[in-house]
Amino acid sequence: MPATNAKIWLLCPAALLLALFLCVPAGAAAVAPVQGVAVEVRNHEGGFVGANLIDGDPATAWVGGGTGVGPGKWIEFTFPGPVRLSALKVANGHQGKGRFKAFRRLVRGVILYPDGVRQKFALKPVPGVQTIPLKSKVAATFKVIITGVAPVAGDKAMGDAKVAVSEMTVLGEPVDPSEAGEALDTAAAPAEKPKPAEMKAASEKKAEPAETGGKAEAGENPAPAAKPESARKPKPAAKPKPAAKAKSAGKPASVPKADKRAARPAQTTAGGATRLRPAVEIPADKPLAMGAISPWLDLELVAGIKRYFSHLTTLSDSYPDVFAADVRERERKAFIALQDKVRRENAFGDHHMAMPELIGLNFDKPVESGQGVSIHVHGPCRYYVGDRGFEFPVDTEITMVHENGAWLIRDVRDR
Numbered sequence: 001m002p003a004t005n006a007k008i009w010l011l012c013p014a015a016l017l018l019a020l021f022l023c024v025p026a027g028a029a030a031v032a033p034v035q036g037v038a039v040e041v042r043n044h045e046g047g048f049v050g051a052n053l054i055d056g057d058p059a060t061a062w063v064g065g066g067t068g069v070g071p072g073k074w075i076e077f078t079f080p081g082p083v084r085l086s087a088l089k090v091a092n093g094h095q096g097k098g099r100f101k102a103f104r105r106l107v108r109g110v111i112l113y114p115d116g117v118r119q120k121f122a123l124k125p126v127p128g129v130q131t132i133p134l135k136s137k138v139a140a141t142f143k144v145i146i147t148g149v150a151p152v153a154g155d156k157a158m159g160d161a162k163v164a165v166s167e168m169t170v171l172g173e174p175v176d177p178s179e180a181g182e183a184l185d186t187a188a189a190p191a192e193k194p195k196p197a198e199m200k201a202a203s204e205k206k207a208e209p210a211e212t213g214g215k216a217e218a219g220e221n222p223a224p225a226a227k228p229e230s231a232r233k234p235k236p237a238a239k240p241k242p243a244a245k246a247k248s249a250g251k252p253a254s255v256p257k258a259d260k261r262a263a264r265p266a267q268t269t270a271g272g273a274t275r276l277r278p279a280v281e282i283p284a285d286k287p288l289a290m291g292a293i294s295p296w297l298d299l300e301l302v303a304g305i306k307r308y309f310s311h312l313t314t315l316s317d318s319y320p321d322v323f324a325a326d327v328r329e330r331e332r333k334a335f336i337a338l339q340d341k342v343r344r345e346n347a348f349g350d351h352h353m354a355m356p357e358l359i360g361l362n363f364d365k366p367v368e369s370g371q372g373v374s375i376h377v378h379g380p381c382r383y384y385v386g387d388r389g390f391e392f393p394v395d396t397e398i399t400m401v402h403e404n405g406a407w408l409i410r411d412v413r414d415r
Contacts, residue, residue: 031087034170036080038299040306042066042073042355043316045162048094050075053168061094061166063103066316067352070104070149070163074355078141078299083172085134085142091167092123092130100127103164108148114139114359116287125150129167138175139290141359144168177295273323273412274334276312276342277392282382284389291362291379302363304407305377305398310356313383315339315348324401324408350385357382361394372401372410 041050041062048063053075064073093105105125110118111134121132134142149163293302304322311319320332342348364376375398382391399411 031171032173034079034083034172034174037170038078038303039168040076040078040303040310042075048164053165056167058091058166059096061096061099061103061164063094063164064146064162069153069158069160070106070146071153072146072353072355073163074143074145075165075168076141076143077168077170078303079139079170079174080299081177082138082140082175083170084136084138084175085170085172086136087134087171088132088144089167089169089171090123090130090132090165091128092125092165093127094164095127095166099164103161104149104151104158106146106148106163106165107150108146110145110147111135112143112145112357113137114141114288114290116285116289118285134172140293141290143357143359145355273308273409274312274319274331274338276338277381277394279383279390279392282389282391284384284387286389288357288360288380288382291360293363294365296365297363297375298366298407301366301373301375301400301407304400304409305363305375306358306361308398308409308412309358309361309381309394313351313356313381314354315342315351322409324403324410327410353385354390355384357384369399372399373407374399376415378415 037054039050039054041053041064043065044050045063045065048061048065050062052060053062062075064070066073088111090106093100094103106123107125108120108122110120111132112118113135115137117135117137119135123130123132146163151158293299308319308322310316311322315335315338319335320328323331339348342351358381360380360382361377362379364378366373366375368374376396377398378395379393380391381394382389384390395415397411397413397415398409399413400407401410402408
């Protein structure tokens with residue numbers, strides 16, 4: 001008996017360990033931090049850059065820049081490959097020593113998934129780490145849009161202090177690209193029609209109101225002034241000949257007269273890549289399918305191209321920085337002229353506060369040449385101004401060069 005009891009006692013720990021092992025959920029890997037995450041932000045204040053969100057150091061922080069104290073700013077995460085999302089851990093506010101009360105904190109927001117689904121969330125304005133459960137979707141990117149901060153805008157004690165976030169950690173499980181197609185299809189299905197996510201979004205096939213190549217409605221109040229295609233007139237939006245139908249928008253029922261006067265389209269400035277594109281107004285909750293990124297494409301190239309569209313749409317002062325040295329001064333002059341033009345059109349505020357949504361763009365396999373690397377970019381480019389949505393199609397060849405450790409744009413040509 002003693003020997004038997006000894007065997008039992010020796011076996012019990014092993015049995016307990018085995019039982020514990022068997023109890024570990026098969027998907028435990030899904031809660032691991034995703035590696036190789038890239039982050040892009042709406043704007044930042046001084047040295048409080050977006051990279052601080054993913055540096056693993058809660059003593060650093062991203063602080064929103066530009067106008068406004070927080071609502072309307074966004075943070076976009078991009079992964080090296082498809083990921084089955086699990087959660088987002090947030091260290092709210094600036095959690096550096098003695099800095100928490102100097103900045104506003106994120107309390108409300110929206111997670112925007114590639115298939116257009118939006119998930120609201122709420123956080124407490126307190127130190128520490130909080131967890132936002134994410135929808136179990138397979139995606140290569142998603143965006144966090146800030147809708148509320150604390151203290152609220154107008155709080156005299158905080159003045160113009162901006163929103164700050166110390167850390168954001170995406171948890172999920174990488175998915176084999178060869179097995180991700182079906183999952184990504186499922187995620188993108190609600191967007192338009194049940195088409196694969198690798199195909200162009202259905203919205204891309206809608207014709208733009210190509211009234212002229214020299215007008216831009218991007219970020220202005222309703223649709224183009226004398227041509228409100230979106231004012232309950234589905235025919236021009238559904239068929240690829242809106243230019244011929246532009247005069248048919250004779251019922252301004254959904255566009256008040258005051259808005260029409262303020263919505264005079266801004267003329268674009270011809271300056272190489274520096275020009276705004278005509279856009280049409282769309283429902284703000286219209287789904288947007290995720291575009292495909294070629295597996296041969298460096299994600300730094302993708303990030304550089306997205307910065308170009310984002311900075312141009314919002315007329316950001318950082319716009320010239322996306323260009324190579326030999327064309328930067330030319331584009332800077334054209335950009336300043338464009339900013340002045342849009343200010344005179346009373347449309348600068350709408351542009352500057354726009355929220356670009358670039359997940360619908362497709363990036364084809366790069367082609368190397370003596371001029372650099374060329375990438376064909378195509379698909380719908382969307383942005384939001386307040387609770388209104390706008391969209392324009394992209395079909396562009398962008399040439400980039402590697403300078404000083406970064407990919408910069410040398411040429412932009414529409415196909």
